[in-house]
Amino acid sequence: MSGGIVKVKFYSPYDRLAGVPEVLIEIRDGATVGDLLIKLLRMFPVLTKVIKIGDAEELSASTLLMADEQVVSMGTMLSPGQDLKIMPFILGG
Amino acid sequence: MAQLGGYVGGHYRVDLSTGTSEQMAFSPEILRSFIGGAGLGARILFDMTGPHTDPLGPENVLAFLTGPLTGTPAISSGRHAVIAKSPLTEIWGESDAGGSWGATLKRSGVDGLIFQGAAESPVYLVVSEKGIEIRDAKHLWGLSTLQTDAAIRAELANKAAVATIGPAGEKLSRIAAIMHDGKHSRAAGRCGLGAVMGSKKIKAIAVLGSRRVPVSDPAALKESIKRMAHRIVNKTKNYRSFGTGGGVLTSAALGDLPVKNWSLGEWMHGAEKISGQKMTETILVGRYSCESCIIGCGRNVRIQTGPYRGVDGAGPEYEALAGFGSNCLVDDLGAIAMANQLCNVYGIDVISTANSISFALEAYEKGLIPTELLKGLNLKWGNPQSVLALVHQIGRREGLGEILADGVRKAVDQIGPQAEELAVEVKGLEPAFHDPRALSSIAVGYATHPRGACHRGGTHTMERTPIPELGYEVALDRFATERKGELSAVLHDYYGLFNSLKLCHFILTAVAPSEILGWLNSVTGWDMELSEFLLAGERHTNLKRLYNVRCGMTKDDDRLPERLLTKLTEGGAAGRVPDIGKMLSDYYRQRGWTEDGLPTPEKLRSLGLEREGAAVGIVK
Numbered sequence: 001m002s003g004g005i006v007k008v009k010f011y012s013p014y015d016r017l018a019g020v021p022e023v024l025i026e027i028r029d030g031a032t033v034g035d036l037l038i039k040l041l042r043m044f045p046v047l048t049k050v051i052k053i054g055d056a057e058e059l060s061a062s063t064l065l066m067a068d069e070q071v072v073s074m075g076t077m078l079s080p081g082q083d084l085k086i087m088p089f090i091l092g093g
Numbered sequence: 094m095a096q097l098g099g100y101v102g103g104h105y106r107v108d109l110s111t112g113t114s115e116q117m118a119f120s121p122e123i124l125r126s127f128i129g130g131a132g133l134g135a136r137i138l139f140d141m142t143g144p145h146t147d148p149l150g151p152e153n154v155l156a157f158l159t160g161p162l163t164g165t166p167a168i169s170s171g172r173h174a175v176i177a178k179s180p181l182t183e184i185w186g187e188s189d190a191g192g193s194w195g196a197t198l199k200r201s202g203v204d205g206l207i208f209q210g211a212a213e214s215p216v217y218l219v220v221s222e223k224g225i226e227i228r229d230a231k232h233l234w235g236l237s238t239l240q241t242d243a244a245i246r247a248e249l250a251n252k253a254a255v256a257t258i259g260p261a262g263e264k265l266s267r268i269a270a271i272m273h274d275g276k277h278s279r280a281a282g283r284c285g286l287g288a289v290m291g292s293k294k295i296k297a298i299a300v301l302g303s304r305r306v307p308v309s310d311p312a313a314l315k316e317s318i319k320r321m322a323h324r325i326v327n328k329t330k331n332y333r334s335f336g337t338g339g340g341v342l343t344s345a346a347l348g349d350l351p352v353k354n355w356s357l358g359e360w361m362h363g364a365e366k367i368s369g370q371k372m373t374e375t376i377l378v379g380r381y382s383c384e385s386c387i388i389g390c391g392r393n394v395r396i397q398t399g400p401y402r403g404v405d406g407a408g409p410e411y412e413a414l415a416g417f418g419s420n421c422l423v424d425d426l427g428a429i430a431m432a433n434q435l436c437n438v439y440g441i442d443v444i445s446t447a448n449s450i451s452f453a454l455e456a457y458e459k460g461l462i463p464t465e466l467l468k469g470l471n472l473k474w475g476n477p478q479s480v481l482a483l484v485h486q487i488g489r490r491e492g493l494g495e496i497l498a499d500g501v502r503k504a505v506d507q508i509g510p511q512a513e514e515l516a517v518e519v520k521g522l523e524p525a526f527h528d529p530r531a532l533s534s535i536a537v538g539y540a541t542h543p544r545g546a547c548h549r550g551g552t553h554t555m556e557r558t559p560i561p562e563l564g565y566e567v568a569l570d571r572f573a574t575e576r577k578g579e580l581s582a583v584l585h586d587y588y589g590l591f592n593s594l595k596l597c598h599f600i601l602t603a604v605a606p607s608e609i610l611g612w613l614n615s616v617t618g619w620d621m622e623l624s625e626f627l628l629a630g631e632r633h634t635n636l637k638r639l640y641n642v643r644c645g646m647t648k649d650d651d652r653l654p655e656r657l658l659t660k661l662t663e664g665g666a667a668g669r670v671p672d673i674g675k676m677l678s679d680y681y682r683q684r685g686w687t688e689d690g691l692p693t694p695e696k697l698r699s700l701g702l703e704r705e706g707a708a709v710g711i712v713k
């Protein structure tokens with residue numbers, strides 16, 4: 001098995017920052033969300049301002065990552081064909 | 094004895110029937126046990142009202158209460174509580190507001206105002222360092238909240254902060270709000286306390302003052318604030334960037350955003366059109382903060398062309414975007430901003446109003462509303478004009494609004510039991526727009542909160558934010574049942590403390606309980622330990638429970654409506670239903686309550702509530 005494609009959908013304002021609403025990213029077998037984010041931030045360095053992968057607590061407090069309706073974190077394994085939603089995390093009001 | 098910091102000069106009882114006021118003294122022990130805000134309010138309401146109090150009668154109490162932190166430099170402390178027996182739920186009624194009113198009240202030398210009786214004709218009050226003055230308000234009766242604010246500020250050389258009701262409060266709508274700070278609206282919206290103010294014929298309360306709030310150890314407070322400010326700004330930056338409306342997308346993705354009167358689970362495409370992010374890109378013209386806040390979640394919006402021209406001022410928060418948006422299937426941000434502004438102008442609670450409207454849209458669709466009540470009204474899901482027409486009718490108590498202006502439970506009484514399954518409420522209070530199927534602790538939080546389906550119990554934001562000092566070292570799975578009952582109990586107490594100190598909940602994820610206690614000790618000069626602080630929170634919740642038990646509430650009222658226990662078929666919470674029975678048992682056990690949800694005599698003794706327990710017949 002040699003991996004496959006994950007579709008990443010950006011929500012506002014990450015779509016504006018990235019300049020595209022979504023992107024297809026190739027992952028290898030056994031890749032995690034963290035592996036994908038490293039690739040993603042290399043493709044869109046501007047997103048490093050808002051997606052802080054170096055600090056798990058800050059990442060979870062500021063960014064929501066959902067793969068096929070499941071909340072995921074850096075260590076979650078991804079499967080080819082999954083959709084990953086990325087948006088600012090805010091819950092309240 | 095050294096002066097107690099944080100309190101400025103006393104609480105005043107104002108008898109509107111006689112037009113007199115007198116100081117109400119609370120001993121240092123009472124202040125230490127009940128702190129202020131909603132905690133002290135529980136003590137006041139328990140002592141001064143009871144099961145036979147008519148919420149809209151002169152015997153009800155209406156109290157505006159600051160906390161010891163209000164008006165100090167403590168971050169996000171510019172808040173006050175409003176307390177009364179609720180006309181919407183007929184039990185414990187609690188609401189709170191930010192802005193500048195509470196801090197200004199303290200600068201006038203007053204910690205709190207406790208109203209009883211009723212004036213014969215409309216009045217407004219001017220509270221200043223010179224005292225409390227009751228003025229004639231016949232010229233203000235009938236005006237909107239914004240008109241009233243402007244008129245009073247003009248009379249007082251633009252120096253006052255004003256709390257006012259609108260036409261809805263005058264007409265005793267049981268979902269009427271009390272609005273503060275004019276165009277920078279901050280609402281004490283929940284529980285219909287605007288109607289209590291209307292029943293007492295108080296149109297407004299203007300406050301002016303320039304005294305400093307005494308702080309016992311200003312250097313320690315300053316040092317702590319300096320240390321915590323960066324962390325608070327960093328952890329809450331999304332609130333500043335997008336307002337609470339930024340949560341629309343998060344909630345939509347999680348399945349937490351209610352759709353079509355809580356019946357559907359997926360609306361991502363619509364959410365993108367009405368989110369706080371979209372607001373930032375389109376109609377946002379500025380931001381504003383409550384006093385002493387460094388977050389600044391308030392939105393200023395303006396629309397100068399098109400059908401919603403005239404929107405100008407406080408923009409919709411998450412609750413308006415979800416309530417008038419997804420829950421009514423309206424994906425037009427301008428229309429929602431207009432609906433929100435109309436609520437502010439009429440003085441009606443956004444959450445209850447929007448729930449009443451989604452209820453009406455569904456009842457109409459199902460043919461349940463008698464034609465004579467409709468008077469030609471043609472209601473449609475997703476139609477902004479339907480929503481706006483109903484907001485007007487509710488605000489004016491006209492047409493179908495005559496019924497909806499008292500909330501969904503009373504609307505069912507009028508429309509008939511066949512509408513029961515569409516009415517989403519707990520203990521009579523319509524829920525905030527967070528869905529317990531997406532975050533299971535909300536289920537037990539809504540079912541047990543002393544004021545009904547309240548989102549200020551904290552659980553929806555805190556499931557993924559560990560608080561080690563409260564015994565939560567790791568984030569909890571959002572669908573899990575385990576530990577959610579316990580978490581809700583702990584958070585009801587801790588959030589309750591914020592309502593007593595008068596701090597904004599939005600800093601909760603960025604601060605530890607011991608840090609907040611540090612602020613309280615620096616301000617007051619107390620030497621409270623964390624255990625005593627947390628016990629105070631538990632005391633407040635238990636006293637509110639006793640109040641409700643005395644009003645006739647039982648375990649059967651700790652429930653969720655069927656609609657929220659029905660599986661959704663799509664979206665981020667598809668197929669999930671919270672196990673409310675198990676979580677309720679855990680909640681009671683955590684509290685040391687019986688299986689019937691009653692505090693035990695031992696528990697009440699440990700909290701110093703023997704006298705109150707005896708009044709309810711629990712302590713012999």
Ligand code: SF4
Nearest residue numbers: 191382383386390597
């Ligand atoms: S975060 Fe928002 S609601 Fe809270 S105090 Fe600041 S401006 Fe007010």
